Amino acid sequence: MKIVIIDYGAGNIQSIKFAIKRLGYEAILSSDTEEIKSADKLIFPGVGEASSAMKMLKSTGLDKVIPTLKQPVLGICLGMQLMCTYCEEGDTDGLGIFHADVVKFDNQLKVPQIGWNKIYDLKSDLFTGISEGEFVYLVHSFYVKECAETIASTEYGVEYTSAIQKDNFYGVQFHPEKSSDAGERILENFLKVTQPNTIK
Amino acid sequence: MLTKRIIPCLDIKDGRTVKGVNFIDLRDAGDPVELAEIYARSGADELVFLDISATEEKRKTLANLVRRVAEKVNIPFTVGGGISSVEDVDILLKNGADKVSINSSAVKNPDLINELAAKFGSQCITVAIDAKQVNGEWLVHLVGGKVPTDINLFQWAKEVEERGAGEILFTSMNNDGTKEGFANEALAVLSSELNIPIIASGGAGNMQHFCDTFIEGKADAALAASVFHFKEIEIRDLKEELRRNGVEVRL
Numbered sequence: 001m002k003i004v005i006i007d008y009g010a011g012n013i014q015s016i017k018f019a020i021k022r023l024g025y026e027a028i029l030s031s032d033t034e035e036i037k038s039a040d041k042l043i044f045p046g047v048g049e050a051s052s053a054m055k056m057l058k059s060t061g062l063d064k065v066i067p068t069l070k071q072p073v074l075g076i077c078l079g080m081q082l083m084c085t086y087c088e089e090g091d092t093d094g095l096g097i098f099h100a101d102v103v104k105f106d107n108q109l110k111v112p113q114i115g116w117n118k119i120y121d122l123k124s125d126l127f128t129g130i131s132e133g134e135f136v137y138l139v140h141s142f143y144v145k146e147c148a149e150t151i152a153s154t155e156y157g158v159e160y161t162s163a164i165q166k167d168n169f170y171g172v173q174f175h176p177e178k179s180s181d182a183g184e185r186i187l188e189n190f191l192k193v194t195q196p197n198t199i200k
Numbered sequence: 201m202l203t204k205r206i207i208p209c210l211d212i213k214d215g216r217t218v219k220g221v222n223f224i225d226l227r228d229a230g231d232p233v234e235l236a237e238i239y240a241r242s243g244a245d246e247l248v249f250l251d252i253s254a255t256e257e258k259r260k261t262l263a264n265l266v267r268r269v270a271e272k273v274n275i276p277f278t279v280g281g282g283i284s285s286v287e288d289v290d291i292l293l294k295n296g297a298d299k300v301s302i303n304s305s306a307v308k309n310p311d312l313i314n315e316l317a318a319k320f321g322s323q324c325i326t327v328a329i330d331a332k333q334v335n336g337e338w339l340v341h342l343v344g345g346k347v348p349t350d351i352n353l354f355q356w357a358k359e360v361e362e363r364g365a366g367e368i369l370f371t372s373m374n375n376d377g378t379k380e381g382f383a384n385e386a387l388a389v390l391s392s393e394l395n396i397p398i399i400a401s402g403g404a405g406n407m408q409h410f411c412d413t414f415i416e417g418k419a420d421a422a423l424a425a426s427v428f429h430f431k432e433i434e435i436r437d438l439k440e441e442l443r444r445n446g447v448e449v450r451l
Contacts, residue, residue: 110395
């Protein structure tokens, strides 16, 4: 199985690579369009600021490539946010794969949210073997609003989307590579997805 | 609901753990990676590695260690100690650190906080503040708390937040090493005046101290070293006790 982590200069991709290795697979980092198109599974990571990350995607042409991919794609953290319609951070349009907006947490809360929180209302094969209310590790200041494509929710002052799916595209707000055994299981579930499945 | 975090801190010198640790099940008591794995399995929410070595070789050794930890450990970890430039941070993050912690270098060059936050994002920039209450005023101290400044803790903390830090690690030099509890009054002020998470450090001696720092001190996370290293407190027992006291934890 060819696993490619899309490398566009955003964030800590080493940890994702190591987590995949702990599961017994090898992942390669690439920004090459052909390499990306020929992958069996793709991870779309991201840490940092939305508008500058979108600029990096545009400068490499990946903003056109990613929405056309047919194989399973997993966006992580900012990666998931960039797959949405619009990001309030830096006032930028996203890739428009998921039909949801990304907005900032209320100022009454500590921002960023840093730490372990629960995921619930789990609705995807991504969560096979994962209990309702499982803890995952999150670090973010902006969140994806709940929508028809939401497959997991989390509460932090507001109920928001902590995982999302549309056809072959998956997104998780949390860091599966840093979410202990549960995170590794979710990552493994993604690597075992055989064909795009719809929301149950 | 977001849970309160328990963070063991490992002091590192030349790639090895410094403070004595009392883990009989460790093959190599000086190996930070093995210790980190044990903590991850025992329910720690995060880890902090504080590098106290001062040699020229340090950066390379530390980067190698970070890489080895990232390969093995599936919870987040922060690396601190002697970080003073964008390049220092870049190499640590590229090797798999989730966050870095800066301290004296931020006081000497506050713009560093802005630069790091702009380049890497606030979420991976922790600013550590060591402070001591002198004649009623909390003053920031440098070089592991040895050198006093005339900077007020609360003003500095506010500035650190405004400059883009994602989190503050506050160590009270009055409490550190006493095992008599955290500096909860100062922590509560920090937590209510600031809008970023506050990690309490210095003074942990028993489980009640952790309850107090979360409830009275309103801390978002609590860091300790020796009580965990010497197994005076088991993280799982601590979390059960916290939960009994109404503190939300990951169990």
